[in-house]
Amino acid sequence: MNNVPKLPIGDWVESVEDWLTDHLGPLFDFIRAVIGGMVDGIEVALTAAPSLVLIVLIAALAYWIGKWKLAAFAVIGLLLIDNLGLWEPSMQSLALVLTASILSIVFGVPIGIACARSNAVRNTVTPILDFMQTMPAFVYLLPAVSFFSLGVVPGVIASIIFAIPPTIRLTNLGIRQVPGELTEAADAFGSSPAQKLFKLQLPIAMPTMMAGINQTIMLALSMVVISSMIGAQGVGAYVYRAVTQAKTGVGFEAGIAIVIMAILLDRLTQSAFKKK
């Protein structure tokens, strides 16, 4: 074994990275503009109104989707965030999370559908998803930075890579779990592939897909601290700074804000799916 020289995998990766940066620069700039614009847009929307107005709106949404318990939690939790002075960074983080989640759904659902339609596609995609989920997130922060430079955009990209697999996997699973006799009936009545997808497979797969989307949102949220290491603003940056400066109190406060957002997002999405 000692005779085999070390494989220069690291060198290869770096030369690929260099090549991409050199040749696909305009593409990366375009992606950067789009994602940056999305995050900014959502952030502006979330912070345009005074915090109290938004809290009332979210509470109303929580009451409509869930029940008064969820609404009460939303009011108390969000007031606490506001009280701790973390409203703005929280909304910045939320903008990042929402952008990453929306893009994960936009790309993940069609990829999941493609996986469900073809075993070849699934067999190609599955190992890639395994790789994306198990490779430590820090490792792909670096190329993300070299493609998109510092800021929120590489954070969104890293979040998507980390968070998109559940949406793809569970979309695939949900469609594949549609009972064979139902798809057969759809065929027997002369459905086109698109009719079968929209009238039968997606509606039946919806609860499973929604579980995947819920997980995607949670995973995206879990990336906010890591994203802050490459310059994404938000409540994650508070945690990161608290860790580097050993300020336990600040770290906890910011941590609580993340927890509150996590619970809210989780319950809101879950109840929304159950309500169908």
Next chain:
Amino acid sequence: MSIIEVKQLTKVFGHDPKHAVKLLGQGWSKEKIYRETKMTIGVNQASFGIEPGEIFVIMGLSGSGKSTLVRLLNRLIEPTSGQVLFKGRDIVGMNKVELRELRRKHIGMVFQKFALYPHRTVLANAEYGLEVQGIEKKQRRELAMNALKLVGLEGWEQSYPDQLSGGMQQRVGLARGLANDPDILLMDEAFSALDPLIRKDMQHELLLLQARMKKTIVFITHDLDEALRIGDRIALMKDGSIVQIGTPEEILTRPADKFVERFVEDVDLSKVLTASHAMIRPETITPERGPRVALQLMRESGVSTLYVTDKEKRLLGAVTADDASRAVKENLPLEAVIQTNVVMVPPDEVLNGLFDSMAEAKLPIAVVDEQSRLRGILIKGAVMSTLAGNRDASEGGAFYEQRA
């Protein structure tokens, strides 16, 4: 002309189906092909025609290939070789668009496990076939409502399938199959998942529906009773091959081989054979011929009862030897001594339903048609003999007539 003409239709499951077809052509058996090549013959060179308006039953045990065969008809399963002609057009050669059009407009299907869409209401389920055709909402609503009405589900439109009992769910399945008014309805073990009583009801209703709509129905079943009950013709399948095609009566009375014979030997014939199968020719008289002629006739033919009809053969009643001699003695016309309490049944009444009335009736039961014309009479001996398998009651005529 047959609405569906199936020619040498074959389905092979395995790695090299064309090769297996060649082997079948060389006379290899299903077992041998499986042993040598590990390929399974689903359907083996089936050929038959289905006539418009008939209920064509394909019957066989599980694994006989009947469900595969029905799916070859609308290509839910792709045939390996052979032809399926629908009104003369070969379905096997159709491209995707033509096939979709055929399924949308001409061939409906009802499934064993109902296969209703759980996320759609009863109405939306019934509408499905119309919806994929692109028929606009108002019109398809109306057509679907009519179909639901037809199967007796009025008032349930807004329910979801899981709120309905099994029998009602299959009515939805039937409505969905009928809503686009297809030429052919494929029913794959449509009633097999229902419990026996509901199943009987559904069979009955299917026959009523059929009498009204005159659809061509291809009905798959593993249940011989069901096949005999609803089939105009039955195709019996074994190991992927069609063993015999015929009317229920032909299958029962002239089984093509040992397999069919064994299959039908346990059939309760009393539920299949009807009064017309067991009836014998009665001695009749018209009333104006008088009691003396009646007695004379009885003596000549060796019977003790005559059936009295008018000139149009309509049954008026019966007269016994005792009655006739009383009339002669008291100088009465024949009309005066006619017994009018003769039990009457239609010719298509199954024998099973007649046992009680036969036990109670003093005189043999009369079989009369819709115009109350006398077609025959039922005597115990002839019925027994018919049930015992001596199918043609008239052959043993002399013996029964004595007893009558």
